[in-house]
Amino acid sequence: MVDHVPGIQVATPAPPSPVNEAYIAAKERWARRQSGAARPAPRPTSERIPAGQRQVHNFPVLDLGVKPAIPQETWELRIGGEVENPVVLKWADFLALPQVRDTSDFHCVTTWSQLDMTWDGVLFLTLAELVRPKPTATHVFFKGYDGYSTNNPIEVCLDDDVVVAHSWNGQPLPVEHGGPARVILPKRYAWKGSKWVREITFLDHDILGFWENRGYSNTADPWTEDRFS
Ligand SMILES: Nc1nc2c(c(=O)[nH]1)N[C@H]1C(S)=C(S)[C@@H](COP(=O)(O)O)O[C@H]1N2
Ligand SMILES: [Mo]
Secondary structure, eight states, X not given: OOOOOTTOOOXXXXXXOHHHHHHHHHHXXXXXXXXXXXXXXXXXXXXXXXXXXXXXXXXXXXXXXXXXXXXXXXXXXXXXXXXXXXXXXXXXXXXXXXXXXXXXXXEOTTSEEEEEEEEEEEEHHHHHHHHOBOTTOOEEEEEETTSOXXXXXXXXXXXXXXXXXXXXXXXXXXXXXTTTOEEEOTTSOGGGSOSSEEEEEEESSOOOOTTGGGTBOSSOOGGGTOOBO
16 A cells, blocks of 8 residues: 655546456456466367357458458558557557467358467557557447458457457468458457458447448357347
8 A cells, every 4th residue: 555645646547447447357368368377178179169150171261352462561550549649550560569379269150160270460459558549439440451341349359369460370361361460359250350451440439340231240249140130
C-alpha cells in the first residue's frame, strides 16, 4: 500500500472499461499459455470439430476472385478510428513489433476445418496496445487489399489467439492465403479474418462487412453453427 506523498499527485487507475478488462484477461491467458504451466491437455480430434464440419488435411483457397499481389516494399497496414494513436505500419515496422507463434484450429463456414494451424505474426492485442483504443471503441472493421471487409466486436479481437499472421506452418504466407499478412480469429468462422489485411478501424458502433451484408451471421460462432443471419 503506497501512501499519498504530500505534493505528489497519485494517479488513480482508469475506471475499468470493457476494453481494459478484455486486454487484461487476454494478457493473463497469454502469459499462462506462454509459461506452459496451464497448458490444457490435448483434446481428442472428435471434440475439436464443430457440428456440421469435417476435418480436411489440405488448405482450400477462398476469395472473391482476386488475389492481390502486394510487395512488402509497398505494403502498409493502417490502424485508426476511435484510437489515441493512429499508425501506418510499413513491413519493417510490423516485423519490429513483438512476434508470437500460435497454433489454432481453422473452421470455414463451407464445412471444412483444419486443425493445428501454426501462425506467426503479431497479436491483435499488441496492435491495440500500440494505437490505444478510446473507451468509445466497441467494434473493429477490417479491410483487405482485395476490397473485402469484415467486422467483429472489440472483445472478440482482443482474445489471446487473434493474430495478424505473416507465416503459416513456419513459411511466409503465400499470396493465395492472404500474404503478406492476414487476420486469424480461431474462435470464429474463417470469413471473420481478412486476408491481405490493409486497414483496421476501431469504431464506436458496428458496421457489417462483405459477407455479413450478404446473409452470413454477424457473430459466426462455429460451436453453435451460427452460420447465417
Ligand atoms: N481479403 C479477404 N479475406 C478473406 C476472404 C476474401 O475473399 N478476401 N475470404 C474469407 C473466407 S470466406 C475464408 S473461408 C477464409 C479463407 O482463407 P483461405 O483462402 O486461406 O483458406 O478467408 C476469409 N478472408
Ligand atoms: Mo469461408
